[in-house]
Amino acid sequence: xxxxxxxYPLYRLGWSGLDWIFPPQxxxxxxxxxxxxxECQAKVPCLNDPWCELCGxxxxxxxxxxxxxxxxxxxxALRSWAAFDSPIRPALHKLKYRRDxxxxxxxAVHIKRFVDSLGWEFEAIVPVPLGEKRMRERGYNQVALxxxxxxxxxxxxxxxxxxxxxxxxxxxxxxxxxxxxDNVRNAFLxxxxxxxxxxxxxxxDVATTGATLTSSAEALLHAGASQVYAITVARALPHHGLNxx
Ligand SMILES: [Zn+2]
Ligand SMILES: [Zn+2]
Numbered sequence: 001x002x003x004x005x006x007x008y009p010l011y012r013l014g015w016s017g018l019d020w021i022f023p024p025q026x027x028x029x030x031x032x033x034x035x036x037x038x039e040c041q042a043k044v045p046c047l048n049d050p051w052c053e054l055c056g057x058x059x060x061x062x063x064x065x066x067x068x069x070x071x072x073x074x075x076x077a078l079r080s081w082a083a084f085d086s087p088i089r090p091a092l093h094k095l096k097y098r099r100d101x102x103x104x105x106x107x108a109v110h111i112k113r114f115v116d117s118l119g120w121e122f123e124a125i126v127p128v129p130l131g132e133k134r135m136r137e138r139g140y141n142q143v144a145l146x147x148x149x150x151x152x153x154x155x156x157x158x159x160x161x162x163x164x165x166x167x168x169x170x171x172x173x174x175x176x177x178x179x180x181x182d183n184v185r186n187a188f189l190x191x192x193x194x195x196x197x198x199x200x201x202x203x204x205d206v207a208t209t210g211a212t213l214t215s216s217a218e219a220l221l222h223a224g225a226s227q228v229y230a231i232t233v234a235r236a237l238p239h240h241g242l243n244x245x
Contacts, residue, residue, distance in 0.1 A: 002116060002153075002154045002155060003155055004152060004153045004154070004155055005151075005152045005153075005155040007152060008149070008152040008153050008155075011105070011149060011152055012105065012149075015035075015101075015102045015105050015106075018102060019034075019035070019102065024102060026040055027040075027087075027090070027091035027094050027095070027100060027103040027106065027107070028040030028043075028086070028087025028088070028090055028091050029087060029090075034106075035100075035102050035103050035105075035106040036091070036103065036106035036107060040087040040091075041110070043086070043087055044081075044082045044087065044088060044110075045082050045083040045085050045088070046081065046082050047079075047080055047081070047082060047083060047235060049062070050062045051079070052064050052065035052068055053068075053077065054068040054072060054073055054075075054076075054077060054078070055067065055068050055073055055078050055210050056077065056078045056079040056080055056207075056235070057235075058235075058237070073210060073213075073214050073217065074214060074217040074218050074221055074228065075202075075213060075214070075217040075228045075229060075230045076120075076227050076228060076229050077118075077120070077229055077230070078207060078210055078213055078229075078230040078231070078232070079114075079118060079230075079231055079232075080207055080231070080232045080233070080234055080235035081110065081111055081114045081231075081232070081233050081234065082233065082234050082235070083234065083235055083236075083237055084206050084234035084235060084236040084237070085234075088233065088234045089234070091103060091107065092142075092205050092206065092233060092234060095107075095142045095145055095146070095205070096138075096142040096205070097138075099139070099140055099142075099145075100145075101145050103145075104142070104145025104146045104148075104149065105145075105149045107146055107233065108146045108148075108149035108150045108153060109149075109153070111146060111150050111231070111233060112149075112150050112153040112154060114231075115150065115154065115201070115231060116154070118229075120201065120229045121199055122156065122198075122199040122200060122201040122227075122229055123156060123157055123198045123199055123200070124156060124157040124158070124159045124162065124194065124195065124198050124199075124200050124201070125147050125150060125151040125154070125156050125157070125158055125159065125200075125201045125202075125203060126147075126159050126160065126162045126163050126194075126195070126200055126201070126202050126203070126216075126220070127141060127143040127144045127146075127147035127148075127160055127163075127202075127203050127204075128143055128163065128202060128203065128204040128212055128213070128216055129141060129160070129163050129164055129165055129188075130165065131165040131167070131168035131169060132165070132168065133168045134168065141160070142205060143203055143204055143205050144160055146203065146205070146233065147160070147203045148160075150203070156201070159194045159195070159200075161191065161194065162190055162191050162194035162195050162200070162220070162223075163188055163189070163190050163191075163202070163216060163219060163220065164188065164189050164190075164191075165187055165188060165189075166186065166187060166188065166189045167187060169183050169184055169187050170183060172184070172208065172211070172212065177209045177211070180208065180209050180211040180212075181209070181211045181214070181215075183211070184211050184212050184214075184215040185215060186215070187212075187215050188215055188216050188218075188219035189219055189223075190219040190220045190222065190223035190225070191223060192223040192224045194223075195220050195223050195224060195225040196223065196224035196225070197224060197225075197226055198225055198226060199225070199226050199227045199228075199229070200220050200225045200227070200228050200229070201228075201229045201230070201231060202216045202217060202220065202228055202229070202230050202231075203230075203231050203232070204216075204230070204231075204232045204233075205232060205233050205234065206232055206233065206234045206235070206236055207230075207232040207234070207235050207236070208235075208236040210230075213230040213232070216228075216230070217230060
């Protein structure tokens with residue numbers, strides 16, 4: 001287990017204080033009492049081995065999936081905590097559209113544990129950024145609401161300015177794998193001052209084909225990162241039965 005940064009207990013205390021003033025609602029089921037209730041936690045459709053050793057897609061065997069055998073991604077590994085299904089799906093929706101920062105902190109506890117279990121060595125955490133236009137509209141990056149407390153909990157550097165979108169990309173929703181890749185190709189630019197020579201963990205909320213993380217990793221490596229790992233809270237899977245590929 002990694003030791004948290006000294007400020008992490010204070011960060012958490014801030015949210016507990018707020019809970020005392022405004023009784024929280026669960027991000028998964030809306031029940032009053034906690035930000036993330038025990039029942040929802042018990043229902044999280046966690047992903048486990050066997051998965052593709054590179055892209056983390058659930059498989060029936062160990063090794064690499066077909067796609068990674070033919071075209072290995074630039075990152076060392078991508079893993080997702082859970083399938084993009086209830087209760088993670090409504091929770092991520094809230095995080096994205098209702099600026100539920102305290103929920104970000106509650107989920108971060110579990111993401112931190114998941115990252116710890118993977119045994120990866122990295123020095124900095126970088127959230128996948130929004131484009132300027134979307135950032136203006138929304139006012140915040142929902143991934144940062146999780147990435148920041150995770151970096152405090154792991155006592156690693158939090159580097160939200162390391163990666164920028166060079167252009168506003170359209171939403172990936174409804175696009176095919178090839179279209180997704182084209183949509184985000186060269187979409188990111190990384191700042192060497194933050195990542196040169198460093199092992200970096202890039203974080204996003206949901207992965208579908210992994211195109212955004214592939215493009216992010218390419219930019220980080222181009223800026224001199226020594227290696228890139230990728231993590232998402234959730235993975236969108238064609239069937240939740242996980243019997244794909
Ligand atoms: Zn709940
Ligand atoms: Zn794969």
